[in-house]
Amino acid sequence: QIISTMETQVSNGPTSNSLPNGPPLSANGAADDSKTNLIVNYLPQNMTQEEFKSLFGSIGEIESCKLVRDKITGQSLGYGFVNYVDPNDADKAINTLNGLKLQTKTIKVSYARPSSASIRDANLYVSGLPKSMNQKEMEQLFSQYGRIITSRILVDQVTGVSRGVGFIRFDKRIEAEEAIKGLNGQKPLGASEPITVKFANNPSQKTGQALLTHLYQTTARRYTGPLHHQTQRFRLDNLLNMAYGVKSPLSLISRFSPIAIDSVTSLAGVNLTAASSSGWCIFVYNLSPEADESVLWQLFGPFGAVTNVKVIRDFTTNKCKGFGFVTMTNYEEAAMAIASLNGYRLGDRILQVSFKTSKQHKA
DNA sequence: TTTAATT
Known part of the structure; x- marks a missing residue:
């Protein structure tokens, strides 16, 4: 099941920030911040921790928040976490701040999944896609292997036409592994060329x-x-x-x-x-x-x-x-x-x- | 032909 998707930055249509479903189920016994803890993606590169806190603090009282930065350089990694005191404020933040345009970015605000090793490194790089394939069709192709968290097809900045390259982030790394096994080197129905599916590079290295x-x-x-x-x-x-x-x-x-x-x-x-x-x-x-x-x-x-x-x-x-x-x-x-x-x-x-x-x- | 998604 697809819980949320994000279109490319150049096409910010009304569907580009579909609202997430309800909060993730809480783990038994553990401190339950699943209804108050949010992840914020696609933040402008130059946003500071102070600005981040100020923006989300305008919604309600914050228990804690963190703009994630590179350990060595201190550079913003473009995402962060906000944990509210009141679950109602978390809900309000999603409803009012998700899809907000900040400079060239459209930020995404959604509930954070419980942090665990199993959800890390679950991002795939896909190339050789038919130029005619859209984001929804790509998701349909990959959704048989697990829950898709985000997907994106890169497009030519001028013409807006697909570059045949995309990303699929699965909920779990094992789902991504299975998708590689099942789809790498395979031709999508009706396609003339096989696609390449592999784990994506970390963008911070670039x-x-x-x-x-x-x-x-x-x-x-x-x-x-x-x-x-x-x-x-x-x-x-x-x-x-x-x-x-x-x-x-x-x-x-x-x-x-x-x-x-x-x-x-x-x-x-x-x-x-x-x-x-x-x-x-x-x-x-x-x-x-x-x-x-x-x-x-x-x-x-x-x-x-x-x-x-x-x-x-x-x-x-x-x-x-x-x-x-x-x-x-x-x-x-x-x-x-x-x-x-x-x-x-x-x-x-x-x-x-x-x-x-x-x-x-x-x- | 590689995007800033797990503290």
Whole structure:
């Protein structure tokens, strides 16, 4: 049985946010928040925890709420949870906020299913679909394997025609596994080509990779002269290793990367106050007046563990004063971020990035 | 040809 579906963002018809059925059945004995706990999806990327709480707090008293964010970068993952004190307020939130348009998104508000391992990793990527197949037909094809939580067919942004690619999220992972067994490589009735069905990638991996590719291209261009092919290859390896959480020995970076050597050498001029118990403080200069914390998370997150970011603002105008600070846990990752981001072009500005010195922090 | 759905 299909409990709810979501159409593509470009076609927000009246059916795009069909109301969920009643609250899930409560588990016996366990604390029953099934009638008060909601999951909120398709939130705008830049929505903060405070804005999230404010929006849902306008309905009624909140017991707890959480905007889910990436553990490393702090970036919003575009969804969150709200647990109300009163089940009536949860119901009211669904009725009044589900389908609300926020910037380019149409948010979805529904009861959260009880959290368990069995509902994780139940999202499928489907390709090779007939262009004529619509969302409902795709759901009919997959619904024989279990309860579908969401489905989506990706469409061309201009023409609106199907790209033959879609997603199916099942209630349970085993249902998704069965659908792969039953449908991968099979031709839907009347189709001329077989479809491919597999587990979907985690979307959070994409932004890091895209940023790294961009960074590599821009930094490689800046160091055309002295760079040998071998050096470039090791630099790319290091960047990719960061993306996948693989440690690169500093000795390797130092031996093969003139950029990294520069950053290490420059340490001689850095006051040791850059390091503290909470990590390595990095000074970022030439940010635009409109810069906010999210851009710092985006820039430095791919290089490793970031524990804090701060944009320094004018007290009266609230505009960025042109600089900010980033704290990273590991020296090696901080050095790589500095080596890669110093001189990086952000919009029409060239960033200056270095370890924080006592001089720059002068009161 | 890969979208921000389980704290």
